[in-house]
Amino acid sequence: MPARTSRKPARASSTAAKLVGQLRKGDKRAAAKLISMIEDDEPEAREVLRRIYRHTGKAHVIGFTGPPGAGKSTLISRLIKEFRKRGRKVGVIAVDPTSPFTGGAILGDRVRMAEASQDPDVFIRSMATRGYVGGLALATFDAVHVLEAFGSDVVMVETVGAGQSEVEIAKRAHTTVVVEMPASGDAVQILKAGILEVGDVYVVNKADLEGADAMVSNLELVIPERTKWRPPVLRATASEGVGVKEIADELEKHWEHLARSGELAARERARAETELRGALAEAALRRLAARPASEKELGRAIERIVKREVDVRAAAEELLRQA
Amino acid sequence: MEVIYTGLRQSPEDIVAAAIEEDVDAIGLSCLSGAHMTLFPRVVQLLRKKRASDIVVAGGGIIPPEDVPKLKKAGLKGVFGPGTSLAEIVEFFEKNAGRS
Numbered sequence: 001m002p003a004r005t006s007r008k009p010a011r012a013s014s015t016a017a018k019l020v021g022q023l024r025k026g027d028k029r030a031a032a033k034l035i036s037m038i039e040d041d042e043p044e045a046r047e048v049l050r051r052i053y054r055h056t057g058k059a060h061v062i063g064f065t066g067p068p069g070a071g072k073s074t075l076i077s078r079l080i081k082e083f084r085k086r087g088r089k090v091g092v093i094a095v096d097p098t099s100p101f102t103g104g105a106i107l108g109d110r111v112r113m114a115e116a117s118q119d120p121d122v123f124i125r126s127m128a129t130r131g132y133v134g135g136l137a138l139a140t141f142d143a144v145h146v147l148e149a150f151g152s153d154v155v156m157v158e159t160v161g162a163g164q165s166e167v168e169i170a171k172r173a174h175t176t177v178v179v180e181m182p183a184s185g186d187a188v189q190i191l192k193a194g195i196l197e198v199g200d201v202y203v204v205n206k207a208d209l210e211g212a213d214a215m216v217s218n219l220e221l222v223i224p225e226r227t228k229w230r231p232p233v234l235r236a237t238a239s240e241g242v243g244v245k246e247i248a249d250e251l252e253k254h255w256e257h258l259a260r261s262g263e264l265a266a267r268e269r270a271r272a273e274t275e276l277r278g279a280l281a282e283a284a285l286r287r288l289a290a291r292p293a294s295e296k297e298l299g300r301a302i303e304r305i306v307k308r309e310v311d312v313r314a315a316a317e318e319l320l321r322q323a
Numbered sequence: 324m325e326v327i328y329t330g331l332r333q334s335p336e337d338i339v340a341a342a343i344e345e346d347v348d349a350i351g352l353s354c355l356s357g358a359h360m361t362l363f364p365r366v367v368q369l370l371r372k373k374r375a376s377d378i379v380v381a382g383g384g385i386i387p388p389e390d391v392p393k394l395k396k397a398g399l400k401g402v403f404g405p406g407t408s409l410a411e412i413v414e415f416f417e418k419n420a421g422r423s
Contacts, residue, residue: 029375032346104324110341111330117340125344128325 016047023150024055028123031150035125038142049142052149057268059091059148060255063173065159065195070179071205072158073112075238075247080116080124082248083154089121091147091155095140098128105129109158123147129160141172141275170198171274174267175254177201177247180219182211196223199231201250207235207243228261229254288319297322324416335365343375349420351412352382359386360393367398379419383407 022030034052037045064072076092083090094109105128116122125147127140140157147155159169170176178199183206202223204215212235219233232250236243258264288294301315310318329341342350350370352363363382370376381401382394391402401415 029343029346029373032344036346098325105326107325107327110327110345114330114333114337114341117337117344123344124341126325126327 016044016051020048020051020149023052023146026120026151028120031123031146032125034146035127035143038146039127039130039139041139045142049145052145055149056145057148059152059155060175060251061144061148061155061157061173062251063157063159063169063176064179065169065176065198066179066203067181068160070181071238072179073109075177075179075203075205075236075244076156076158077113077116078238078241078244079156079248079251080113080122082244084116084119084121086248088153089151090116090123091144091150091152092122092124092158093140093143093147093155094124094126094158095160096126096128097160098130103130123150123152141278144172167198168274171270174258174264175200175251177203177251179203179205180215181206182209182215199223200226200229200254201247202231202233203236203243203247204233205236205238208237208240227263229257284320294319335362335369338366339369339373339375342370342378343373347378349379349381349416351416352380352384354382354384354386357385359384360390363394363399364397371398381412381415381419383412 019030019034023034034048037048064076066072073094076094080090080092092113094107094113096105096107096109098105107126107128110124110126113124116124125143127143130139144155144157157169157173176198178195178201180202182204202219204212204219206212207216216233216235223231223233225231234243234247234250236247238244258267297319301310301319304310305312305315327341327345327347329338333341338350338352350366352359352366354362359382363380367376367380370378370380376398379400380398381403382399383403384405386394386402386404388404391404394402400419401412403412403415
């Protein structure tokens with residue numbers, strides 16, 4: 001493996017240019033390398049993103065969320081097949097959590113998507129959250145850009161399915177799919193989970209299990225209408241491929257709705273804002289960390305916080321002002 | 324370390340395709356069927372064909388000692404027979420696939 005630190009800028013730009021050229025020709029290895037560069041935050045990564053950005057923005061980005069075990073991976077694997085049948089080129093990013101204790105991760109979403117690996121028009125990538133609380137690192141957004149530049153018509157993003165990531169994927173994706181199952185509990189549990197505002201399409205998976213009917217009618221009762229779009233509640237048994245075609249139909253219908261109603265433009269703006277804010281926070285952190293005296297100043301600030309001379313927020317503000 | 328589990332009964336073609344998409348540093352193979360002499364070298368050959376021979380390949384399973392040198396000659400960097408300790412395998416990957 002090549003060393004990851006401080007390559008010369010000239011070299012960086014030629015490596016980036018070459019990889020982006022290969023990416024545009026549909027080279028999977030180039031796509032994979034580019035995503036790694038972004039994940040590892042290599043110096044070339046920014047050059048890469050600059051070069052691919054104008055090739056992005058055409059794909060339908062679909063986010064999937066819902067409790068672990070609801071069948072997100074299985075549903076996505078079926079949708080890959082369905083979209084391929086419809087002639088679409090498909091990208092998938094499957095996010096799994098990084099262990100806060102070891103910093104490592106076991107990524108297992110691919111197990112259910114194995115069949116598609118050899119199709120040149122399908123690209124599946126697993127990503128770990130790497131410590132980002134919301135579950136969707138900025139790197140995930142950038143990896144979506146790579147798959148757009150790769151030529152994907154549809155990019156599906158599978159989230160961890162816990163907490164803040166729901167809201168974030170909804171801001172980032174064009175269409176958000178909430179996958180539930182009959183055992184997820186009653187309507188109150190769903191209300192508590194705060195997923196009612198985020199879904200454009202709801203799927204009650206494992207619809208052959210007891211309680212599916214109740215789940216569907218409860219959801220229909222509590223889901224609010226969103227700007228001129230009534231989120232449908234669909235049944236599926238993804239493991240058998242039942243209901244998958246109907247889900248794909250609704251996803252395409254929602255994509256058309258976004259374009260027709262002008263909401264697509266509004267969401268583009270919202271997405272740009274989310275990404276800009278994320279990038280600003282990253283850049284501020286990086287600038288702070290790059291200063292030679294930062295460790296010392298950090299240490300001093302920590303001392304003062306412990307001694308109750310200054311509170312955490314004020315200390316952070318102070319450090320940022322000096323950066 | 325991030326480990327991507329791809330599931331059981333994968334063909335060498337599936338494994339190599341996944342390894343390339345995931346841009347991995349190493350592949351760990353497990354084979355209990357006795358077909359390791361065919362399947363393991365096939366993974367190495369496919370990686371070469373895809374210009375990805377920088378990916379380290381190791382394999383384990385029911386492997387008779389006399390097959391070990393043959394597999395290493397075929398391009399496997401590590402071969403682990405029955406009774407290999409977990410610590411030994413972890414050490415191998417840390418040494419051969421670790422990025423600083």
